[in-house]
Amino acid sequence: MKSMILSKPLKKAAHDTGLTQKEIAKKTFLAYTTTNGHFNGYPVTTDNAVLYNVAFNNHDLAFTISQEMLGLMGLVDGCQIKKDALALNAFQRREAKQRKEVEAEREIACILGTTVSELTEKQKADLLCHSVEFADEILFEMSQLCRELEMIGMSFMDLMKQKIPYWKQQNWIE
Structure with missing residues (x-):
C-alpha cells in the first residue's frame, strides 16, 4: 500500500477548520496516536488519506492528496495525478x-x-x-x-x- 507525508497539509486543514487532533481522530475513526504520528511526519496510507479527506472536506487537502497519491497521469497544465x-x-x-x-x-x-x-x-x-x-x-x-x-x-x-x-x-x- 502506498503512502506519503501529509503533515503540512493536515496541519493547514486542521487550522482552517479549527479541529484538534483528537477531534480529527474521532472523525476518521483512527487512533489518536496514529493521527498524531501523521501530523508529525509519519507516512499516511491511501486509505487513511481518503479518511482525512472525507473528515476535513477541504479542497486544498483533496488536491494535495490527488496530486501526491493519485498522480502520474498528466493534465493540461503539466500537473500529475496517480x-x-x-x-x-x-x-x-x-x-x-x-x-x-x-x-x-x-x-x-x-x-x-x-x-x-x-x-x-x-x-x-x-x-x-x-x-x-x-x-x-x-x-x-x-x-x-x-x-x-x-x-x-x-x-x-x-x-x-x-x-x-x-x-x-x-x-x-x-
Missing part, C-alpha cells in the same frame, strides 16, 4: 455528491435558464462555485476512465473514435 482505481473512485463519488449539493443549494438549473445578459453577480458566483465542483468531479472521472482504458490496452482517442459514430447517430454532435 492512477489508483479505488482512490479515484472514492474521490469521484465524493466530488459528485458535493457538486449535487451545490447544484441544489444554489439552484443551478434555474440559473442556467437565465440569459447571460440577465445574470446577477450572485448568480455568476453561484455558477463559478458549481463549475469548480464540477471540474473536481471531471478530473477524477477522467482519471478513472483513463486508468480503466489503460488496463484494457485502449487509448482515450481510440474510445472517442469508437463512440463518435454513435454520438452522431443520436444527434448529440454534428
Whole structure:
C-alpha cells in the first residue's frame, strides 16, 4: 500500500477548520496516536488519506492528496495525478455528491435558464462555485476512465473514435 507525508497539509486543514487532533481522530475513526504520528511526519496510507479527506472536506487537502497519491497521469497544465482505481473512485463519488449539493443549494438549473445578459453577480458566483465542483468531479472521472482504458490496452482517442459514430447517430454532435 502506498503512502506519503501529509503533515503540512493536515496541519493547514486542521487550522482552517479549527479541529484538534483528537477531534480529527474521532472523525476518521483512527487512533489518536496514529493521527498524531501523521501530523508529525509519519507516512499516511491511501486509505487513511481518503479518511482525512472525507473528515476535513477541504479542497486544498483533496488536491494535495490527488496530486501526491493519485498522480502520474498528466493534465493540461503539466500537473500529475496517480492512477489508483479505488482512490479515484472514492474521490469521484465524493466530488459528485458535493457538486449535487451545490447544484441544489444554489439552484443551478434555474440559473442556467437565465440569459447571460440577465445574470446577477450572485448568480455568476453561484455558477463559478458549481463549475469548480464540477471540474473536481471531471478530473477524477477522467482519471478513472483513463486508468480503466489503460488496463484494457485502449487509448482515450481510440474510445472517442469508437463512440463518435454513435454520438452522431443520436444527434448529440454534428
